Amino acid sequence: MRLTGKTAVVTGAAGGIGQAIVSKLLEEGARVLAVDLSAEALEVFSNLNTERVRTLAVDVTDYAQVEQMVRHAAEQFGRLHIVINNAGIGLAKPLLQHDPKTDFDPVTRVNQHGVYxxxxxxxxxxxxxGTDGVIINTSSVYASIASEMTFAYNVSKAAVDMMTKCAALELAGLGIRVCAVAPGRVDTPMLRQYEALGLWDHIRKEQMRQTFTQPAEIANVVAFLASDEANCINGCTISASDGFENFKYPLLDPV
Structure with missing residues (x-):
């Protein structure tokens, strides 16, 4: 088990990818503080028969709560080693239909401010x-490509990639690694909004092998990056997209 003796914090833990990450880290021997916005959402972990997982409701858009979160993890388990900034939201809406207060600002607060x-x-x-540590951010293939209906999401994830690079550079002297994972089309509740738009089969075909990535596959990448085996990986975003960003056709007809 690659993470035995390590303590990790996972934000957005109650979501599809978040739950898979928590499960994988526990499998690898880590102690995990699973974090999400509501205590009710975190009840998904109540049936886990292990003392190596604790839960905490945190609003990642409030720095005071995030600061308390990392202190709490260290107090609960003795020391903190890994922080996975996974919390994120996304809305599918054409740009010209945006209300900034509901369609841009919330995404920026969670996806960008929360990671920062x-x-x-x-x-x-x-x-x-006085220790080293690992910080892993959840980015997206949308950080590097344009797409319809996801303006705010793409912008926020591009910021995640740059924060990853800049933080890795500034923190390298402390022995802290910072990297990110960029999923493509992952079968999660957040992605299911495309089903209602009649685009589910279309977006499946955007993966090179025309099948959705599963949350557990992303969790495998995260666990590797958190481990000492990935010590040479720093300041970069690892694509976990089944080739999504290497080809694309438009979701909508031109206006």
Whole structure:
């Protein structure tokens, strides 16, 4: 087990990818603080028969709560080693139909501010401990390509990639690694909004092998990056998209 003795925080833990990450980290021997916005959502972990997982309701758009989150993990398990900034939201809506207060600002707060707060709080905790550490951010293939109806999401994930690079550079002297994972089409509840739009089969075909990636496959990549085996991987975003970003056809006809 690659992560035995390590303590990890996972935000967005109650979501499809988040649950898979928590499960994989536990399988690899880690102690995990599973974090999500509501305590009710975190009840999905109540049936796990292990003392190596704890839960905490946190709003990642509030830096004070994020700072308390990393302290809580260290207090619960003795020391913090890994922070996975996985919380994210996305809305499918054409740009010209946007209300900035509902369609741009919330996505920016969760996907961009939440990752920034997670990086900052984690790095300060590692520094206070006098230890190295690993920070992993959930990005997206949409960080590097344009697409219809996902303006705010793409912009926020592009910011995640740049924060990953900049943080890795500034924190390297402390022995802290920072990297990101960019999933493509993963079969999660958030992606299911495309089903209602009649685009489910279409987006499946955007994967090279025309099948959706499963959350557990993303979790496998995250667990590897969190381990000492990935020590040479730093300041970069790892694509986990089955080739999604290497070809594309438009979702909608031109206006």
């Amino acid at each position: 707060y997670g990086i900052l709080a984690a790095a300060r905790q590692f520094q206070a401990q």
